[in-house]
Amino acid sequence: MAEAAREKKLPVDDKIHTWPHLVRMEFLVALFVLAALVLWALTVDAPLEEAANPTRTPNPSKAPWYFLGLQEMLVYFDPWNAGVVMPSLIIVGLMVIPYIDINPRGNGYYCFKDRKWEILTFFFGFHVLWIAMIMIGTFFRGPGWNLFWPWQKWDPHKVVALTNVDLPYLVGFRDYTWSAVFSLTMIGLFFVVVISLFYAFVVKVKGKEFLERWGMVRFSITAVLIALMVSLPAKMALRLLFNVKYVLVTPWINI
Amino acid sequence: MSLLDKIKSDIVESHVWKSIFRHGYEDTPRNRVMMVTSNVFLHLHPAKVRRHAVRMRFTWCMGGLTFLMFLITVVTGIYLMFYYRPVAEYAYADMKYLDNDMPFGMLMRNMHRWAAHAMIVFVWLHMFRVFLTGSYKPPREFNWIVGVLLLVLTLLLSFTGYLLPWDQLAIWAVTVGSNMARATPLLGYEGPFADFVGANPIYDARAFLFGGGEIGPHTLLRFYILHCIFIPMVASILMAVHFWRIRRDGFSGPSL
Numbered sequence: 001m002a003e004a005a006r007e008k009k010l011p012v013d014d015k016i017h018t019w020p021h022l023v024r025m026e027f028l029v030a031l032f033v034l035a036a037l038v039l040w041a042l043t044v045d046a047p048l049e050e051a052a053n054p055t056r057t058p059n060p061s062k063a064p065w066y067f068l069g070l071q072e073m074l075v076y077f078d079p080w081n082a083g084v085v086m087p088s089l090i091i092v093g094l095m096v097i098p099y100i101d102i103n104p105r106g107n108g109y110y111c112f113k114d115r116k117w118e119i120l121t122f123f124f125g126f127h128v129l130w131i132a133m134i135m136i137g138t139f140f141r142g143p144g145w146n147l148f149w150p151w152q153k154w155d156p157h158k159v160v161a162l163t164n165v166d167l168p169y170l171v172g173f174r175d176y177t178w179s180a181v182f183s184l185t186m187i188g189l190f191f192v193v194v195i196s197l198f199y200a201f202v203v204k205v206k207g208k209e210f211l212e213r214w215g216m217v218r219f220s221i222t223a224v225l226i227a228l229m230v231s232l233p234a235k236m237a238l239r240l241l242f243n244v245k246y247v248l249v250t251p252w253i254n255i
Numbered sequence: 256m257s258l259l260d261k262i263k264s265d266i267v268e269s270h271v272w273k274s275i276f277r278h279g280y281e282d283t284p285r286n287r288v289m290m291v292t293s294n295v296f297l298h299l300h301p302a303k304v305r306r307h308a309v310r311m312r313f314t315w316c317m318g319g320l321t322f323l324m325f326l327i328t329v330v331t332g333i334y335l336m337f338y339y340r341p342v343a344e345y346a347y348a349d350m351k352y353l354d355n356d357m358p359f360g361m362l363m364r365n366m367h368r369w370a371a372h373a374m375i376v377f378v379w380l381h382m383f384r385v386f387l388t389g390s391y392k393p394p395r396e397f398n399w400i401v402g403v404l405l406l407v408l409t410l411l412l413s414f415t416g417y418l419l420p421w422d423q424l425a426i427w428a429v430t431v432g433s434n435m436a437r438a439t440p441l442l443g444y445e446g447p448f449a450d451f452v453g454a455n456p457i458y459d460a461r462a463f464l465f466g467g468g469e470i471g472p473h474t475l476l477r478f479y480i481l482h483c484i485f486i487p488m489v490a491s492i493l494m495a496v497h498f499w500r501i502r503r504d505g506f507s508g509p510s511l
Contacts, residue, residue, distance in 0.1 A: 014306040015305055018291045018300045019290040020287070021304075022309050029319065029320070037327065038362075041365035045361065052423060061427040061431050083435025099396060101391075108390060
C-alpha cells in the first residue's frame with residue numbers, strides 16, 4: 001500500500017498564486033499604460049472641426065480610420081459588395097477559423113514551423129490586405145479620392161481622365177447579353193482556377209491523408225473564402241493595370 | 256513590539272477591518288488564495304494561474320489592456336455625459352464648453368478619444384496574439400467567436416461615438432460609413448433587388464441606422480443611446496461570457 005502511494009504520480013502543474021504575481025503584473029501594466037495615455041492626452045488634442053454643416057461636404061470625406069479599408073475597397077467594388085458582402089464575409093470568415101483549422105500543433109504556444117500556412121494566410125488577410133488598405137486610404141488618398149503622395153499638396157481641382165472600361169468590352173464583346181455570359185464564365189473560371197490551385201497546393205504541402213481528414217466541407221469553406229479574399233487583389237490588379245471597372249455588368253448587380 | 260507594529264496590529268485586528276477583509280493580513284498561502292476568492296473584483300481570476308499567464312512575452316497583455324481601455328472610456332465617458340447634450344442645437348456648443356471651459360474637460364475628452372482608438376488597436380493585437388498562440392483551438396472555439404463579436408461591437412462603439420461631437424468630421428465620416436448600408440442587397444434602397452422588398456430612401460437599412468432619410472437630430476439621439484447604453488450593455492454581457500469561458504477552459508498554454 002505504502003509503495004503504491006509513493007509510486008503514484010503527483011499531478012504536475014505550473015501554477016502560481018494570482019495574488020500577488022498576476023495582480024502585481026496587471027497593476028504595473030495598467031499603471032504604465034494609464035500614465036502613457038494621460039501624457040498622450042495632455043499633449044495631443046482630439047480634433048474638433050467646424051460645426052456640422054449638411055450643405056457643405058468636405059473633400060475628401062473620409063470614414064474613421066478603422067473603416068478606411070472598406071472605403072478604399074469602394075474604388076474596386078460597388079458598395080453592396082465592398083460595404084456589405086465583403087465585411088460580412090470577413091466577420092464570418094474570422095468566426096469559422098477554429099472549425100476549419102484542424103492542425104493540433106500550436107495549441108497554446110507559439111509555433112511557426114508547424115503552422116506556417118495558417119499563420120501566413122491570416123497574416124496576408126489581416127496585415128497585408130486590411131492594414132494596407134487602411135494605409136492607402138489614410139496617406140495616399142486626397143480630394144476626389146485621387147491618389148496623392150503623402151508629401152504632395154492636395155489639389156481639389158485635380159482632374160484625372162476616366163479611361164475605365166468593362167472587361168467584356170475590353171475583350172471585344174459589344175452585346176450586353178453575350179457580355180454577361182462571358183463575364184459569368186470568367187468569374188466561374190476564376191473560382192475554378194483558384195480552387196484547383198488551392199487543392200493542388202494543399203495536396204503538395206499537407207498531403208492527401210490530411211485532405212481526407214480535413215474533409216470536403218472544411219476544404220470547400222476554406223477554398224471559397226480564400227478565393228473571395230484573393231478576389232480583392234485580383235480586382236485591384238485588373239483595375240490598376242488594365243483600367244477594368246467592372247468584370248460583370250447586369251441590370252441588378254455589377255462586380 | 257515597536258510602536259509601528261502595535262499600530263499595524265491594532266488596525267488589522269480591529270472589528271472594522273475584520274468586517275471588511277475576511278481574511279488575515281499576513282502573507283501566507285491561505286491568505287494569498289483568500290485575497291482572490293473573497294474579493295468580488297479579483298475573483299474574476301482563479302486563485303492560481305498557469306505560469307506563462309504572467310509573462311508578457313506570451314500574452315502581450317493585450318486582452319487586459321483592451322478591457323482597461325474599455326474601463327477608461329466608461330469613466331471618462333461618464334464625466335463627458337454630465338456636460339454633453341445629444342441635441343443638434345447644443346451638441347457642438349457643449350463640445351466647445353467641454354474643451355475650453357470645463358475643469359479637466361479637455362483632458363477627459365482627449366483621454367476618451369485616445370483610449371477609444373487604443374482599444375481598437377489593442378483588440379486587433381489581441382486577436383493576432385490569440386491566433387499566433389492557437390488559443391482558439393479546441394476546446395476554445397466558441398470563445399473565439401465571442402471575441403469576434405466583441406471586435407465588431409468595439410468598432411460599432413467607436414463608430415457611434417464618432418458622430419457625437421456633431422462637427423464636420425463627425426457627420427460626414429458617419430455619412431460615408433452609413434451610406435454603405437443603402438447598398439445592402441434587398442434591404443437598401445440603392446442595393447440590388449431593392450424593389451422586391453419595397454425599400455425606399457426613408458425606409459431601408461440606412462434609414463434604420465439614421466432614424467430617417469438623412470443624418471439629423473434623430474440620428475444624434477439614436478447614436479447617443481446606442482453608444483452610451485445599448486452597445487456597452489451588450490458588450491458587457493459578452494465580456495462576461497468571454498471571461499467566464501477563460502475561467503472554465505483555463506488560460507491557454509502548452510500542454511504539460
